[in-house]
Amino acid sequence: MSSQEQQQSTQNLTLVQAVRDGLRGEMERDDDVIVMGEDVGKNGGVFRATEGLWDDFGDDRVIDTPLAESGIAGTAVGMAAYGLKPVAEMQFSGFMYPAFDQIVSHAARLRNRSRGRYTASMVVRAPYGGGIRAPEHHSESKEAFYVHEPGLNVVVPSTPYDTKGLLAASIRDPDPVIFLEPKLIYRAFREEVPDETYTVELGKAAVRREGTDISVFTWGAMTRPTLEAAEDLAEEGIDVEVVDLRTLSPMDTDAIVESFEKTGRAAVVHEAPKTGGLAGEIIATIQEEALLYQEAPVERITGFDVPFPLYALEDYYLPEKARVADGIREAVEF
Numbered sequence: 184m185s186s187q188e189q190q191q192s193t194q195n196l197t198l199v200q201a202v203r204d205g206l207r208g209e210m211e212r213d214d215d216v217i218v219m220g221e222d223v224g225k226n227g228g229v230f231r232a233t234e235g236l237w238d239d240f241g242d243d244r245v246i247d248t249p250l251a252e253s254g255i256a257g258t259a260v261g262m263a264a265y266g267l268k269p270v271a272e273m274q275f276s277g278f279m280y281p282a283f284d285q286i287v288s289h290a291a292r293l294r295n296r297s298r299g300r301y302t303a304s305m306v307v308r309a310p311y312g313g314g315i316r317a318p319e320h321h322s323e324s325k326e327a328f329y330v331h332e333p334g335l336n337v338v339v340p341s342t343p344y345d346t347k348g349l350l351a352a353s354i355r356d357p358d359p360v361i362f363l364e365p366k367l368i369y370r371a372f373r374e375e376v377p378d379e380t381y382t383v384e385l386g387k388a389a390v391r392r393e394g395t396d397i398s399v400f401t402w403g404a405m406t407r408p409t410l411e412a413a414e415d416l417a418e419e420g421i422d423v424e425v426v427d428l429r430t431l432s433p434m435d436t437d438a439i440v441e442s443f444e445k446t447g448r449a450a451v452v453h454e455a456p457k458t459g460g461l462a463g464e465i466i467a468t469i470q471e472e473a474l475l476y477q478e479a480p481v482e483r484i485t486g487f488d489v490p491f492p493l494y495a496l497e498d499y500y501l502p503e504k505a506r507v508a509d510g511i512r513e514a515v516e517f
Contacts, residue, residue, distance in 0.1 A: 196376045199369040201343035202232045202308070205350035206270065208380035210240055216354060217262060219246040220255060220272030220308075229274050230310055230369060256282035256307065260289045263305040268354055276311035276363060277320035283328075290359040291334030302357040306350070311339075312404050312454055313501055314367030319491040324455035329361045330432040330464075336360040336385055337432040341406035343374040345429060348383030356385060365404035372407075385430045388438035394424030397515050398442040400465055401452040402428045405502060409452050412508040421515055431461060439465060440472045448514050450482035454501050457485040479517035484510035 196204060210216045218233055218240075224247040227234030237245040248255050252273055259269040273279045279286070286307065293303040313322035329337045338353055338360055340346040346364070353360035391406060392413050401409045406427045413423035426442050428435060443449050449469060451462035462483040469481060484502050492500050502510075 192378045193375040194378060195373045196343045196347075197370045197373055198340070198343045198346050198364070199230055199232050201346040201374075201376050202350060202364060203234060203236070204376065205347040206233065206236060207239070208347070209351055209354045210236065210244065212380055213268065213354075215266065215268045217244050217246065217267050217269045218272070219248055219259065219269055221248055221250055221274050223247060223272050228272060230366065232308075232364075233272070252278055252280075252282040253285055256285035256290065259305045259307070260285060260293065260303055263290070263303040263359075264293065264301050268304050270306045270308060270354060273307060273309040275317075275321045276309040276325065277323045279307070279309055282307075286329070286335070286359070286361070287332045291332050294334060294358060303359045304357050306353045306360045306362050308362045308364060310366040310369070311363040312365045312367055313491055313497055314404065316494050316497065318493070322491045322497070324453065324486065326361075326363055326431055327455060327459055327461050330434075330461060334358065335432060336430065337363070338385065338430050339363045339365065339403040340429065341365065341368070341403055341427050343376050345383050345389070347376055348381050349385065349429065351380055352382040352385050355382065360385075363403070367404040368407065383429070386433040386435055387430065388435035389427045389429055390424065390438070390442070391427050392423065392425040394422040394446065396422040396446060397448040397450065397511055398424045398426060398439075398446045399450045399452060399507075399511060400426050400428060400439060400442075402431065403454075405452045405454055405507075408502060408504045409507050411504045412511060415504070416508055416511060421511065423511060434464075434468075436468050436472070439468055443469050443473045444476045447476050447478040448481075448517075450484055450507075450510050450514050452484045452502050452507055452510075454486045456488045457483055458488050460485055479514050482510040482514040
């Protein structure tokens with residue numbers, strides 16, 4: 184096989200396999216990259232996202248930690264200050280709360296506190312979101328917590344290709360990244376992913392579907408039902424543009440404004456509760472930057488302001504295709 188053919192070779196990967204492939208590629212590229220977390224080593228992680236890495240890189244670079252999220256995050260901050268590039272896994276995003284102080288008081292502030300002398304080049308990975316019939320602390324969507332904190336990048340991929348590229352970019356970034364992996368779509372579909380390492384730029388949204396009647400902004404697992412709703416609405420003559428934000432901090436406000444100026448109508452889809460959710464921030468951006476283009480109120484299609492429910496109501500809580508389509512119709516027909 185020629186070198187050109189090798190560069191173009193791909194694998195048909197699920198999202199969780201893309202996580203593993205991205206980690207492997209960065210560990211091969213940079214000896215300073217360390218993977219750490221609960222059961223990430225010999226066991227390969229609760230979702231098998233790190234399976235095989237311990238065999239290939241050993242326990243100096245794939246480190247099983249105690250069940251202590253604050254200790255994991257604090258150790259990662261120390262490693263990053265020393266010059267390593269730790270990738271710390273939290274078994275579920277709902278388990279990150281004990282580590283919140285380390286993340287917001289130390290990781291996020293290290294650059295500012297040291298006036299640029301030190302940075303925390305580290306990634307905190309976590310499966311997040313609902314849809315897999317798990318209890319509440321395993322299923323929450325609290326991305327807004329981390330977006331609110333200056334100094335943190337927040338990334339939520341929605342495809343295997345983006346997952347590998349965004350993870351590589353996150354590991355190489357000089358500042359801390361909260362990398363939230365929507366576990367509902369860990370194994371929901373496959374996509375061709377290049378074998379070689381590559382990056383997808385942080386802070387850049389992706390237009391997943393071009394449209395002229397309404398802009399719908401979303402991310403993570405909600406991207407698929409939004410696209411499905413858009414295809415169904417096309418049969419009704421409603422042309423929906425779907426914008427996958429991918430990075431929530433920094434947020435691609437230019438892409439939001441550009442799309443809205445084209446369509447004049449908008450909806451935001453996320454599975455987090457409505458109150459204090461990022462839909463409000465997106466709507467505020469539209470009001471500040473593109474008010475004169477607005478033709479109707481912006482719809483919020485979100486989770487509810489209640490604790491994440493147990494199994495019987497989980498499907499009702501999460502925005503699914505029919506509820507997304509109804510919200511889009513309301514905005515278009517206003």
